[in-house]
Amino acid sequence: MIVLGVIPARLQSSRLPRKVLREIAGRPMLCHVYERAVKSGVLGDVLVATDADDVVAACRSFGIPAVLTSKDHPSGTDRVWEIAQTRAADVYVGIQADEPLLTAGHLQGLVAPFRDRRDTQVTTLKIRATADEIDNPNAVKVVCAGDGRALYFSRHSLPYDRDGRGVARFKHIGLYAYSRKALESFHGLPPSPLELTERLEQLRFLEHGIPIFVTETDELTIGVDTEEDLSAVEAYLARRHAGSAASRSSASSWPRRPSPASGHSASPPSPS
DSSP states (O other): OOEEEEEEEOSOOSSSTTGGGOEETTEEHHHHHHHHHHHTSOOSEEEEEESOHHHHHHHHHTTOOEEEOOTTOSSHHHHHHHHHTTSOOSEEEEOOTTOTTOOHHHHHHHHHHHHHOTTOOEEEEEEEOOHHHHTOTTSOEEEEOTTSBEEEEESSOSSOOTTOOOOOOEEEEEEEEEOHHHHHHHHHSOOOHHHHHHTOTTHHHHHTTOOEEEEEOOBOOOOOOSHHHHHHHHHHHHHHTOOSHHHHHHTSSOOBOOOGGGOSOOOOOOOO
């Protein structure tokens, strides 16, 4: 099975301008994403798809393959679709350019359903939501059927626990894998009503009957949208590369979100 990793990298960002080129540990954030994707061993090849000459130039300076794509694409999925017009693959993995702490486990979770289920068209990830994330509209929630199919994604808290039974809630991690057929369908369809209401492009698939299979992960990540997120990533990487034996031991594996039964706080790595 041919698996191609595509990193859609739009230069402009409303909350953190030019964030894909912001430096982390002396290199653009995009470099960290690319290197983690390549080192995962899950992808046959990886490239960057961008709308900006500045990003292409930065990629070339670090030996990263990059393709200049249309400035008119409204979403990262559309940018992956453009790459699929000239690069053949069985599975296209869309990797957010603002996920510098991407892990091999994340990518394995995206690709495995395509090996296990022949009808898979789109996959994504979920992780248990923390108390702070449940009512945060910037943390997208997902509810799934028993077979792992997504029933709905929302910025609102889902599901509503009417009787206080203590139901688990899950946050969506914005990484995807697609079949070529799914990309063609998405690009050819107009934005759907729920997609426009929630401002969540994945709802276009669901509203048109295209299933999304969701794999649960316990590997935390920090999507960089603000200066605070950037600081948190820098702090984690600084601890990881610290020379003390204690620091090396703590960084030997990526931190995992504990289950509620463990009694520990389920929060991402602290920037302190």
